[in-house]
Amino acid sequence: MSRTTLDLWVGIFVALGVGAILFLALKVGNLVSFGSPPGYRIEASFDNIGGLKLRAPVKAAGIVVGRVESVRLDPVTYQAIVTMKIDHGHEFTADTIASILTSGLLGEVYIGLDAGGDSKMLADGGKVMKTQSAVVLEKLIGQFLYDKAAGGGAK
Amino acid sequence: MLDGALSAAVALVRRLGAATIDGVTRLGYATRFFVAVVAHTPAAFRRLHLTLREIYFSGVLSLIIILVSGLFVGMVLALQGYDVLTRYGADESLGVLVALSLVRELGPVVAGLLFASRAGSAITAEIGLMKATEQISAMEMMAVDPLARVVAPRFWGGVVSMPLLAALFSTLGIFGAYLVGVKLIGIDPGAFWGNMQSAVDFRDDVVNGVIKSFVFGAAVSLIAVFEGYDAKPTAEGVSTATTRTVVESSLAILALDFVLTVFMFHGVHA
Numbered sequence: 001m002s003r004t005t006l007d008l009w010v011g012i013f014v015a016l017g018v019g020a021i022l023f024l025a026l027k028v029g030n031l032v033s034f035g036s037p038p039g040y041r042i043e044a045s046f047d048n049i050g051g052l053k054l055r056a057p058v059k060a061a062g063i064v065v066g067r068v069e070s071v072r073l074d075p076v077t078y079q080a081i082v083t084m085k086i087d088h089g090h091e092f093t094a095d096t097i098a099s100i101l102t103s104g105l106l107g108e109v110y111i112g113l114d115a116g117g118d119s120k121m122l123a124d125g126g127k128v129m130k131t132q133s134a135v136v137l138e139k140l141i142g143q144f145l146y147d148k149a150a151g152g153g154a155k
Numbered sequence: 156m157l158d159g160a161l162s163a164a165v166a167l168v169r170r171l172g173a174a175t176i177d178g179v180t181r182l183g184y185a186t187r188f189f190v191a192v193v194a195h196t197p198a199a200f201r202r203l204h205l206t207l208r209e210i211y212f213s214g215v216l217s218l219i220i221i222l223v224s225g226l227f228v229g230m231v232l233a234l235q236g237y238d239v240l241t242r243y244g245a246d247e248s249l250g251v252l253v254a255l256s257l258v259r260e261l262g263p264v265v266a267g268l269l270f271a272s273r274a275g276s277a278i279t280a281e282i283g284l285m286k287a288t289e290q291i292s293a294m295e296m297m298a299v300d301p302l303a304r305v306v307a308p309r310f311w312g313g314v315v316s317m318p319l320l321a322a323l324f325s326t327l328g329i330f331g332a333y334l335v336g337v338k339l340i341g342i343d344p345g346a347f348w349g350n351m352q353s354a355v356d357f358r359d360d361v362v363n364g365v366i367k368s369f370v371f372g373a374a375v376s377l378i379a380v381f382e383g384y385d386a387k388p389t390a391e392g393v394s395t396a397t398t399r400t401v402v403e404s405s406l407a408i409l410a411l412d413f414v415l416t417v418f419m420f421h422g423v424h425a
Contacts, residue, residue: 001211003204010207013215017319020326021365027348028254028329029357057353064353104244 039066039087040124044098044111045079050134051109052100058084060113065090068111084111093118099132109134185381191302192310192380198303199311205304209312213274213376217320220273221266225324228261229253229331236332237340249342250351253332258355258364259420262325264412267371270317271404275379278309279400282383283393291384306384310376317372318365325364363419370411375404 049071058066066086074081086092095116102109113128122128199206236252282305285291294301329351336342355361379400386396 006208006211009215010210013210013218013316014319016218017214017322020319020322021361023326024258024322024361024364025357028258028325028351029355029361 039085041069041083041085042092042122042124042126042128043081043083044128044131045074045077045081046098046100046131046133047079048100048133048136049080049082050100050102050136052082052111052134053109056108056110058086058111058113060090060092060115065113082111091121094120094122094126095130096122096128097130097132098128100134102135181385184385185377188381188384189377192307192377195300195303195307196311198300199307202308205308206311206315209308210316213270213278213309213313214316214320217270217273217316218323220269221320221324222327224265224269225262225327226331228265228324229257229328230335232256232261232328233332233335233340237336237342246340246342247346248350248354249332249336250329250347250349251354253336254329254351254355255360257325257328257332258360259367260412260416262328263321263364263368263371264408266321266324266368267317267375267408268405270313270320270372271375271379271408272401274313274316275375275400275404276397278313278376278379279383279386279397280393282306282309282380283386283388283396286384286386287388287390287393289388306380310380313376313379314369314372317375318368321368321371322365359420363415366419367412367415370415371408374407374411378404378407 052068052071054068054071056068057064058068066084068082069085070083072081073079082098084098092113093116095118097114097116099112099114100109101112232253233249236249237246240246240248240252282291285305291301291305294304333344333347337344337347382396382400382403386392
């Protein structure tokens, strides 16, 4: 095989391979969120975060506006403090309610933000005051059974 | 009677000892060989056409089998994955399932196994035969270093080819899953790509996959050139060396994959 044909084939091969890596990076991996996208952090404390995981989405009206960055336990109040990173361009009122929700019965756990009517906005490092904890299914069922038993006894 | 049993036991222990010493010796020899090959790297890149020729033989000529296998693996993954996911009403996560399994595991591992059997065996047979026909000795006689002329280009040709082949494998696999999932079964293309993009991380998944395939490429190429160079210069020796290349490369890929996975994905998605 002549030198030029060989060079051509190797060139095509390398171009294809690099193209494949780019495809994986851009189309599959969505490189747009590479590095840390600009954004600001807000905190919220919950009594119980249920199955919330790092990098879980933060949604407002169903639209992803940020990600959960860290979860830690407050040593004094024994509440879970969740730090969320909100993408720039999304601003929330100071009286926003954060609740831990599940998409479907078995789906992923995410944080839902419901904006209120306050004129002040949450800034970087701000704290969400009103929160709603995760619904723990076992507790709910236990409560239901307890109520049922109590109701039955009264009759 | 007792004497016979005793000497048989001693012979057994002796054989175990010989096998251990042999194994350790070969490992040490292979390590020194690896250092020597890496030391000859400048030679491989100074005469770039030698390395380009090897990229052609191990990379370009492996394209067909890699592309076709990738396509079919992706299509089968989509069919099987859909079957299970749809029971939980999660069939829209098909793209996530296929992309993550291909990019993290199947792409590097299966492409590596195919590369070992397609290109690694060829490299071993070629170098072994060069040794059997005394071409290597002839080179040494002419003061041409066979490590620089024969071994290093083949090693680097494999190291360069492997990540590209693995990326192509994953790409074709995802394309195959797209064909089956979206075109054949009728999953919404927006959900297929959107869920995939939100689940696949560039650094944690794509880059780690490329690192894996790079390590596998280096392991397979090293085993291939070493077995070829170490082969007994007979027809039988070359055949044994070729078999050893495929077996050792496959085992090395699977073992390395486990070790790399433990380090890479430990706690990342906890």
